[in-house]
Amino acid sequence: MSELELRQSTVEASAEHIAPRGRRWPRPGTILAGGFVAFLVVATLAPSVAWTQDPNAIAPALAFESPSFAHWFGTDESGRDVYSRVVAGTGTSLLIGVTATLIGLALGLVLGLLASFAGRVFDFAVNRVIEVLFAFPGLLLALLVIVVYGPGPVTATIAVGLSTAPGYARIIRGQFVSIRSSHYVEAARVLGRSPARILGRHILPNALVPLSVLATLGIGQAIVWASALSYLGLGAQPPAAEWGAMLAAGRTYLATAPWLTAFPGLMIVGTTIATTILGRALARRGQEGR
């Protein structure tokens, strides 16, 4: 089991429990989550639209102001606007999260494909590899990667991608295996379809479409892990406006200015919840769209 598989299984279960009712409108939670993600996208592509002032404008006189109408999320030790910095950090945080997810997904796909289609020997070998990688729970594999390649945002991204890969690999392999032994693939064989055609027409489309759900869920997890590394001083470093790094920088003032850590953290929590809700909505649509 991995965190990802856990998220995945409960999403599938929630999709099953909600019987299709021919609903036209998304649920309120989905709309909210969609709105949040839309805000993140705007903050990434055009941060200047979303921020209220220059995130790097220093104003020592305004240091440590608590949240107010002028400074929604308060100000930091240099008087910089926390809200604007959170907006400015969105791009970096999302970029790290998305890139790590893509790395994990790509590696997982390669491993999953090898295990499913390159014969029994590969299946056995890949399964052992996955098993071994699972013995580095959570951040451990990422920490090992950082020992080898040194800290920094790029290493942290790769490290998180690597640590999530075995989870993806196992889910993808499972999907391929269940589809390959499904009745409809057998029915295609009975009709005399070639393996290449069965792979292209049945197996790949049915296995790959659910990957969008998986990737959506994975982004939340990747962002949490990457910011944990930043927080530990192994990823993005404090001057950068990345959520994890902002949290790390705000740690010193936890007692006096809790808003320095509260708001970047809320963004991480919000992103994770929103991606999970969207993942569920995608999974539901997958079920109903059949």
Next chain:
Amino acid sequence: MLRRAVALVSGAAFVLWAVATLTFFAIRLIPGDPAQAILGGPGSQASQEALDQVRREYGLDRPLIVQYLAMLGRLLTGDLGHSYALKVPVADLLSSQLGGTMLLAVMALVVAWMLALGLSLWSTGRSRFASIIGDGIELTAAALPHFWLAGVLIAVFSSGLDWLPPVSTGTPAGFVLPVVTLAVPLAGFLAQVMRESLLDAMQQPFVLSARARGESTTGIRLRHTIRHAALPAISLSGWALGWLLSGAVVVETIFAMPGLGRTLLQAVTLRDIPVVTGVVLLVALVYVFMTVLTDLASRIADPRLRQEGAR
């Protein structure tokens, strides 16, 4: 059952060997001279003699394969080498740290189990409202990063209310916040799984049979559905403990607790390779042990798994 046990143990041994091998060779990928690292990193101006001396001492002048086999040999005797930074045997260092971390992780696991069970029992089989609230709590809990949750808890319970110490004091009170920090997100995951299986179990015909016998709702929960809900959560406990040990890196650092996690983080920062290797191996050992244990526990709890045999 015996065949199954042999398979489990040999599988576990393989995983440990592979982890040791992978770690050993990964470490060799580090650019730069390990002897330099031992003598204080690239910045230090160690003499050639000193470097040679260190190479001999740590066996770094021998061929890689010899070093590898020597490492495996030492591992079998429980020798994990010497810390570069602290100059003490890694095994001694870790054995003094393992207890605290395990206590933290196991307590968090127990608390998470209780929270998850309570929440899932409360939120299922009631109103639609309760299930939406339950779902929301689980979703939020599972999304909470340790490092942020710890900050919030400290801000509220230490800085704000001044009920609990913000750093570990070695007293039971100092343990509360770290345990809660680790337990809450895990409880979110476990509760999701438990609630799904509770819902599944409640729709099973045997619940109808039990009700038709005159069993009460509470009786059905105690005698029937709760067991079914616990099954997947039991099998998750191996994963959960590994996840907690990884979380301990963050939590021990924030609460300034002595333990494996903080030792690991310091070693990673200092590139103290023997310590990193040692912690990784130890965590893998604990993880593999727990996996075997939960596998056996699942089989005891669910006779259907035993019937499927050596599948």
Next chain:
Amino acid sequence: MRPEDAPGDAPALDVAGLHVSFGGREVVHGLSLRLHRGECVALVGESGSGKSVTARALLGMAGAGASTNAARLELLGRDLTDAGERTWRSVRGRDIGLVLQDALVSLDPLRPVGREIEDALRIHERLPRAARRARVLHLLERVGMPDPVFAATRRSGELSGGLRQRALIASALALDPPLLVADEPTTALDVTVQARVLDLLAEIREAGTGILLISHDLAVVARLADRILVMRGGRVIEEGPTETVLRSPREAYTRALLAAVPTDRPRGSALSVRAGASDAATLPPATQYGGRTRTTSAVSGPAPTGHGSERPLLQLHHVSKAFDVPGGRLTAVDDVTLELHAGETLGLVGESGSGKTTVARLALALSTPDSGDVVLDGIDWSRRPERERRPMRPRLGAIYQDALSSFDPRWSVGRILADAAARGRRLSGRADSLVDDLLEQVGLEPALAERRPLTLSGGQRQRVAIARALAAEPEVLVCDEPVSALDVTIQAQILDLLDRLQRDRRLAMLFISHDLGVVRHMSDRVAVMRAGRIVELGDAESVFRAPSHPYTAQLVADAPRIVA
């Protein structure tokens, strides 16, 4: 002590004007029912008729979100119309017991069956543990459990289907309730096991328990019931003594149900009342049946067999196949020899685990035999590499029990059929008309082409599956339990359709089923399979009329039938 049943004919259960609705949608409309001790009343209907909801409502557990009200609901003279959950709990298990389908899931799979049986005793009576244990063993003995002491410690999954159903009955009988509601108690069981469980229920009735037997199968009910109530759309549409209902049914729907039972119906006669009607969902209301009971226009005449000198189209020649199972190897198919000629239907009948499906897979070359040969029209079918087999595969079509899972969930009906008809070629513009044509042949509207199989009813799905099998214009059709998941009237329509297509196209059909009646009705020749071997093979009529193997004789004797 329970009050003894009053003398005379005071019923143990007296219901009048029972209504059950879910969120404003009423599913049972004013049902009335009387049941005496020692009497068995059967409630018969197809899925969606409201029979199971009625059964649950009689125990005060119609389900979450259900609202139940009745003009009268008396159990042993006690008024339960306004009973709360507490009252119901004291009644359930003590005054009325419930037996559900399939004890594998109807008994808690994590608990020993002894504990499950003990529960009723623990809930309703203060008995010392030892006394409860003794009662459990006594109960298990009563339901004919071979080794009660051992069985009590087993979980439902560790007992065979028949034994665990007995354990389930024992748990409902724990306090010897005067009333037993049995909801499809034998549905998942093999015929021989089903017959024994029905015998047990008969014994229980003789001992003075009133039984409400709920079933979709008139033939099962015929054996046990004193009176029959036929339900449709939440109403009882016909009611009377078993003899009367079966011999001279008043309602057209009852007649349709009776006509749909294939047992003892000669080959070639139509089972469905309106051949070509697409589904129950689209069936007109019962009144529109008018006086017509059935039309025989769709199918007529004896099957054109005449294969005398012809070479068999498909041959299984001393074929064996074994699988690895926990604790050894299971020979699923053991030295089976079969021949299938063009234009004939060969029925293959056997109980679960007899190896029927493995034979189907071997015939389709989805698995290769360990020994022996499968020969298709003179070609060594099973020995060729798959690459050489592939171009010849369209000569064989297949139809499965679960049609839905045999369709790619992402494909529409139209795409499924066009793909099958294309046989790997490009169809260019002809696809639409081909699909329409195929749909018409199986009695479906062309508009269904745009739908996905998930949105179709069971009967419609099986029709699409048949259309797909026919699209490639096969010579051999392998049908593995094609109707076992369907309601009887739908089953009748599908069987008629298969029979008509088989004749029209002179298909060689291998028809596999656990249901003797279905196989007999469909087949020219029949093979009886048991534990991987063919124990009897011959002309369908003679095999069933004068079975030569004792196992066949047992099967025939145990098969439920309308006229005993």
